[in-house]
Amino acid sequence: DGAKPPVVMIVLDEFPTDALLGPDGRIDAGRYPNFARLAGTGTWFPNAHTVYDSTTKSVPAILDGKTPEQGVPGTFEGHPRTVFDLFGPRGYRIVSSEEATAVCPPRWCPGAEAKGPNILSLLNAGRPERLRRFFRAIRPGRPSFYFKHALLPHGPHLYLPSGKAARAGADPLPDSESVPGFYDRHVTNYNQQRILLQIGFVDHEIGRMLDGMEKQGILDESLIVITADHGLSSQVGVDNRRVASEENVDEVAPVPLFIKAPGQSRGRIVRSYVRTTDVVPTIADVLGLRMPYRADGRSAFSETVRRRRSLVMVRRDFGADIKVPAKVLERRRRALLLDRLKRFGSGDWASLYTGVGPNRKLLGRAVAEPAPKRAGKVRATIAGARAVRAVRKRSVLLPTQVAGPVTGGDAGDRRDIAVAVNGRIEAVSRTFYLRGSRQESFAVNVPEVSLKPGRNRVEVFEVLGGLRLRLIGDA
Structure with missing residues (x-):
């Protein structure tokens, strides 16, 4: 149905998006060919950023386009009108897989639980299998809206760009990716490599999805949206790398955002300061649909978004918002990128191992x-x-x-x-x-x-x- 293209929306988790970049500030196609493929055939928003730093509020903010509020659960009771109401009433089949929230309501997701899943258990088992099962559900036929929140590249970090796993079972140093490991530079380098490798794994899996859609003849006609809930700091000597602050907002706030419109085949870069609350209004705009409710976000292609000149996000404790002027943020992000490239290389995986350590x-x-x-x-x-x-x-x-x-x-x-x-x-x-x-x-x-x-x-x-x-x- 040309009037109802397939829509695939993927929200990744804890994704330090500048890890995708090469020395020229573009997607590193040598390491991440499939994210580069998306950027080459869709619209890439390099200045997209989250509005909140915790999954159970940042994912619902993506799904309903509304600024997070204190005390509101990440469920369909807390978020009664969402992206699912953009497609359900139009006859779309809804295929939804949430790994930290329960936002899709029973009217569109029969049997939906009123409580979110156990995140810890989902983090520790079956992440690749669940993602691949979701990809297999994408098929021609009845117009469908496919939504997946995947707990990747979130830790534990054990997956590799080839699609394999670096270990079976528990981490031999289980505290190395938590506070006890945040105070040593060598542990941090080790973990930063693991994060980059796991982003390579995500790229590999995205490639499998794109190839599958192309083989079935539905890639060109589909709307594909890929983003993430928040980033992750790499600071050494801190107790928390996830809670956003003025000191780490340049790593925690930026998120990937790729939107390939139906029929789009040429890449485009839009440098507007798009917020994750803008995603659903942008989907409606691209498809020419009227929003069925009022959202706080605006289309990423709107004049309102183009005029933004700063990053704004809600603080974890709902105190005063964190605000950073665009020029300041871009300067800080560039300095972090240069440091990352010096330590972890670019263009191929061989250089990941040659820039850190003594001797x-x-x-x-x-x-x-x-x-x-x-x-x-x-x-x-x-x-x-x-x-x-x-x-x-x-x-x-x-x-x-x-x-x-x-x-x-x-x-x-x-x-x-x-x-x-x-x-x-x-x-x-x-x-x-x-x-x-x-x-x-x-x-x-x-x-x-x-x-x-x-x-x-x-x-x-x-x-x-x-x-x-x-x-x-x-x-």
Whole structure:
């Protein structure tokens, strides 16, 4: 039905959107080809930003276009008129999958629960499977509105750009992605790499969706909207990286926003300061539909939005709004981008591993085979070592996170380390102590391509003076 095109709306979660950018400020097509594909065939809004920093209020704000209010639950009772009322009365089939809220009402989503799901349980299991199941539901036929809120690239960060997982089971350093890990630069670098890799996973999955729609002949005619609920700070030495403040708003507020209109094939960049409350009014505008209720947002293509010259978002405690002039925000975001590019590279995944850690001259160096025997009391234990001994080509597991405890050293000791995979040094770092812990630990990511099918050899070395290596652990 040409008058009723398929509509696909995806809200991602905890997405630091500037991670998508290359040195030229555009989408890094080398790492994220499918987000670049969206930008090349749709409209990209690089200055889009959230109006709130917490999922259970930021997602409903996207769905109803209204500014969050204190005490209002993320349910259809708290949000009685939403995007679902834009399509349901027009005969659209509603396919909705919410992972933190319960906004779609029973009149459009029969059997809908009045209470949101258990977010923690959904974070810890089945995220790729649920996303892929949603993509499989997109098909030709009756005009349909497809909505998915996916808890990605939100942590735990274990997925890879190939679509595989870096580990099975629990994180060997479970506190490294929470407050105890926020106070160490080496832990932060390790986690920033994991976040970028998981964004690569999301890109891979978006590509699968686009390919599937193209194969079914519905990609061109569809309206596709992809955004996120909020970003994430990378600050070191803080207790919270999610609550927005004047100090971190340049990372927490910006979100991705891509809108491909029906029949659109040429990319366009609109630099207006679009808010997440503008998404539903923009959908109505693009499709020529009348909003069935009054929203706070406006179409992203409206003169009202074009005239905005600042970022405005509601503070977590509903105190005075956070406001940052556009020029100030853009300067701060550019400085953060340059720092990220220096540390984590761009254009390919190989450069992700070459800009952080001490003794980077060791990267790529061959080590003796077999490696020299361990000397001294210090031992590094690789968690999940069994996985590297039998890598299977068709398995979803590719154990690229090499981490674990270091024992035998004196209290408070820290040491430079190098990790070799199959006789080649692939990562360098320094041991650390999670805040409040007396356990010396290590953690690095190694490239997917460094592991081969079958048996692999992974070695952890302490780096001594003159870049000499002393083996302290292996698998």
